[in-house]
Amino acid sequence: MSQQDRDKWNRKYREKLKREPSFDPEPNPTLVELSTELTGGKALDIACGLGGNSLFLARLGYEVTALDVSEVAIDYVRELADREGLSIHPERVDLEQVSLPEETFDLVVDTYYLDRGVLQSAQQGVKPGGLFFMETFLKTNVGGKDGHAPVRDAFKLNPGELREIFKGWEMKLYREDEEAGTVSMLAVKKG
Numbered sequence: 001m002s003q004q005d006r007d008k009w010n011r012k013y014r015e016k017l018k019r020e021p022s023f024d025p026e027p028n029p030t031l032v033e034l035s036t037e038l039t040g041g042k043a044l045d046i047a048c049g050l051g052g053n054s055l056f057l058a059r060l061g062y063e064v065t066a067l068d069v070s071e072v073a074i075d076y077v078r079e080l081a082d083r084e085g086l087s088i089h090p091e092r093v094d095l096e097q098v099s100l101p102e103e104t105f106d107l108v109v110d111t112y113y114l115d116r117g118v119l120q121s122a123q124q125g126v127k128p129g130g131l132f133f134m135e136t137f138l139k140t141n142v143g144g145k146d147g148h149a150p151v152r153d154a155f156k157l158n159p160g161e162l163r164e165i166f167k168g169w170e171m172k173l174y175r176e177d178e179e180a181g182t183v184s185m186l187a188v189k190k191g
Ligand SMILES: C[S@@+](CC[C@H](N)C(=O)[O-])C[C@H]1O[C@@H](n2cnc3c(N)ncnc32)[C@H](O)[C@@H]1O
Pocket: 001, 009, 028, 046, 047, 048, 049, 050, 052, 067, 068, 069, 070, 073, 093, 094, 095, 096, 110, 111, 112, 113
């Protein structure tokens, strides 16, 4: 991650919060659908952005580690968590530069952030019997996710790729949506 990319995310979030100073970040809708599978413990939200998933998980009773490279995002997540007294530990990190702890989390969540190296180390961060939720862009010949700016292919998974990366895990949900250009997965690490 270059300084330029970090500046880009900071600028994007600063502008968003200037337009909407009380912005209430929403969790990922597919993650919300899967609420009954989310039974608490330690969670890791990688590339958490403004914290919609982190807040949702903390409200469900998880103790959440929320990581992002943007200090603007991390400061905002900290402010919202403090306001509600939620158990969220926000930290500004470049995920390309840190190593994640192994077999520590009951749940790892990654929405719309794709770095295949980070993904591999995030997989190792899940405890045996723990869960991994991922949703991101999929390469398709059809459309793209409504309302999103065009996304470079480098930030998209190939059809079947996520299933292959999680070979050996039990799939609770695996959905490639060609129309939306997204892939969603909830997988359990066999223990
Ligand atoms: C498309 S946003 C997704 C945010 C959130 N997960 C969501 O679904 O709303 C991508 C996020 O990845 C973060 N990011 C990009 N590169 C990163 C890196 N190397 N380390 C940590 N965070 C990074 C950005 O700051 C941004 O918040």
